Amino acid sequence: MRSTIIILITIAITAAVFGFGTQYLMSQYTGKMTKDLETQVNSLGKQVNELNQVTTGSAVK
């Protein structure tokens, strides 16, 4: 009975530590990756806008 309780407590603690630990590490990694990609999207969106302004401007003569 006592050993069963110990095992259950061990499982709970291990699950909590590894569960939250993995989630934290993954969120750090994916957060950085997402931010990098969003920066690229913003940069490209800005380039498209600027190019279109240049192109449209050249069309009005």
Added chain:
Amino acid sequence: MKPIWTILITVVLTAAIVGGGMYYVMNKNSDGDESALQAQIDDLSAKVSTTSTTSGAAVTSGAAITPSTVVSTGTAATSGAATTPAVVSATAGWKTLTDSHFGISFKYPATWPTSKSAYMTAEENDLIGVAESWASLTTDTLADKGKTRYVRIAKLSDFVNDPSKNQATQLKAVYANKSAAAAVKGTMLPPVNAATSGATTPVYIQTADGVFRGISYFASIGQDYSTTIDCVIVMTDNTNVITFHFAMPSDKASQYTMADGTVSSTFITYVQSLTSSSTESLVSEYNSVYKNIALSVTK
């Protein structure tokens, strides 16, 4: 088994199951976000490439056309969530009309009703000698009273043995040279049974992907001389030819109408002076609507 081993095995198994499971779930979720953002990047990269190429072509040829179908609404918006670039298509919300025979599509304002016009009679088809598709964009709303919008699609090769052969040759040269230099004033395929007068010098225009190329110009076209101004855009992919013809009364109609109701001869001079920056309703609609219809042509 000693309790210490039992605990160690439990820890390892639990860590593997919980850690692995959490990794799998989060990795799966992030893959979706990554794919969506990567798709945006690919799409935007293609647009940058296309627009850069298009801009370069316009500069090289000295032509005054090739505006993009995408307009800027400001700087890119940034938020904590996924970012949406502030790029809005000029044809967003427009309808798409596809000609089933030629397989050519283009966009047009959603408020424009469409109808297959019976205007092009069999007799006229015989006269012109082309297998022609006729999609007439018309409207009967009061605000648009007097506006005419025609779209005609045909095969370029159908004009080889008819009186429009010369115009077909000119249009092919425009396609090949990516320049309107070869086009003469009034080039209009398929031809219309009406006189073209007071046309401006054609300017070169091409779709963003460069597949359809051609010319656009302003003119006064009609069987009876009037103060109506026309905008004609003729484009080809070297196989098909699509002609857009828009017309509406000039804002200066009263100024060029004589006391006896006839049209002043100076109206032609006025039409010939029009540019894409002139203050005329038709020119304004060219910049905001007609041009974007032509640039949306795809096959």
